[in-house]
Amino acid sequence: MKQIFVIILLICTSISVPVQGQSPLSSPDKLMGNRFLTFNTIIRVNQIEVSRDRNEGLDERSMHTPERVIAFREAISSEFPEARITWAFSWLALHDMSDNYKKIRKLVAEYHYKYGDDVTFIPGAYFANAYNTREQVNKDLHEGLAKVSEIVGNGFRPKSVLAGFMAAENQQYLAEKEGIHVCQGNIWSQFSIDNQDGDGAVSYPFYPSKEHFCKPAQGKDDFIDCVNLDGWTMDFLAARRDGFADGFNSRMGVGPIETLYTYGKLVGLTQMMHTTAMHYDRGFELNGFAWVTNCWELSLPIDVSGLKDWLNEIKRNWPDVKFITQGEFGLLWREHYKDNSFNYRFEQKGSGIGGSDYNLKISWFMNKDFRLAITRDWQRNGRENVIDFTNYTLKASEPKDMTRKWSLLGEINQKQSRPQDNPRPIKELSPEATSLIKKYYPYLLDKK
Incomplete structure (x- = not known):
């Protein structure tokens, strides 16, 4: 425990002095030489909507209100005024006709025009292929994305899909039939936790193979033109554990459940910053660019002040961070890498x-x-x-x-x-x- 508090003191001291002369956030035109932050949130009706008509979790209607949406978005723009985030609606959240969900859909559509946010669909609440056939997932993608376009209007089309896990065949469908070339399609290192396992992939972007969504394509014959993204940036040492082995959560990194909710704000924020720095400092040196991503479900019982603190510390330490949607980031990667010629360290x-x-x-x-x-x-x-x-x-x-x-x-x-x-x-x-x-x-x- 003594070591923990020494680390906390050192990190908090190192991030206490604001950087002067910070330039406004700009839209990057290239991958290399940049630090990226992408941020996703999910709006649903039930906790785990594994299919259109099946739920594995609790009813979350009371936790999804227009007021909560407004407070959440304002927390982000207060720290990064030009940030662009990704909103993902579940099937039920797209179709629920209660006043709250009508207002929420209207608000999020307005955020696309006000901030440049991306709005998209999440099939099966992270675990679509564990509960649905590939044919059904494709049908859900087609109709869900069409509903999103209808809600936002003016011919809008999402730049990406949020999926948790997504089978190779479905990512191929996204690219070839829906014209969407970015998918948050793997949750790096997830094993013996939540409702699906998917360890074995690369933690930074890659083009998946037609054989398996965790496998990078080896050549033209098995190449899927869909940039496969991780869902949460993990602490690599925590992530090597099997589920909750030794009493620890293997998903610990920048996510709020495993940090702020589990350890409180001080220790939780310290862990979030430790994981973030690993990419923005040494990772940036090794790879020529850096990427941190987070998914913060709107229904989480965690005060948004923790979110504001994390974003504020990122801005203090790395004022050049580009806070853009996951679709924009994936397309920048796709522009730079025409194949899987990456070599991450x-x-x-x-x-x-x-x-x-x-x-x-x-x-x-x-x-x-x-x-x-x-x-x-x-x-x-x-x-x-x-x-x-x-x-x-x-x-x-x-x-x-x-x-x-x-x-x-x-x-x-x-x-x-x-x-x-x-x-x-x-x-x-x-x-x-x-x-x-x-x-x-x-x-x-x-x-x-």
Whole structure:
């Protein structure tokens, strides 16, 4: 606990001085050289609307009011006046005829014209393919997107779709039939938590393969022209855990449930900033651009002052951040990358909060052919161990039936849910693995 409060003190001290001469937010025209923030919110009627007529959660009507929508949007514009966010309506929220939902739809449509916000549809409340056939999901997408266009008017068309998880076939449908080329279609590292698993993907944007939505396309034959985005920026050390293993929430990062709601404002904000800084500082150096994304459901019982504090600290520390919609960001990535020629790298030390072990450092390597994660106990000068190697050059397949199990588990997986997943030195991986790693990062195999 002492380490936690030392970290809190250091971070709070480092972010207490505002940056002078901040320039107004501008619309970026390129991916590289920029730090991006995307922010999504969901408006629904029931907690988990897994299909048009089936609900797995509580009725949330009382938590969706015009007043709440106004306060939420004003909290964002008070810190980033030119911010553009993404609003996603569930099927029932698009069609509910009560006065509150009529007013909410009108308000959000007005925000598109006032702020440039994007308005879109979320099928199945994060888990569409776990409860619906691919044919039904396509039908929901077509009719849901048409309803959004009708509500906003003037020929409006969303720049992206918010989906939680989205099967490859449905992302292909979005691109080829609906003309939408950005989808928040994977929740990076999710496993043994909520209603669907989907570990195995790349955490930054990629074009998915026709074989599996977690697999980057390997070439023209399996290429889907839909930029697949993560839903929440995670603390990489917390995210390596299996669900709630050891009493920690593996989803901890910038999301409010796992931070502000769980630990309170001071510790929660410290964790949110720790995760944010990992991308905007070292991540920016390694990748040439940086991206943080958050999804804050409108119904969450968390005071918007926590949201304002997080945004304010981002603005203080990185005044050049471009706060745009996820669709705009995905299209900038699509303009820069015509194929999966990315080579992402990330490095993070633990925060000491929750499952983010203070004594560990994690390094991630992600490219078209594989993803690789290595951890090391830096306090004890421990050896490096591989905790994840997922070979994307191998054939993959999605479930044919409706199920929660959609993960793409490789030779060794970070969740350690199988006997083969025990961490081990890199040279103890298979010859196929070490050959691929040597192609990209030969220095990793040269270490003693």
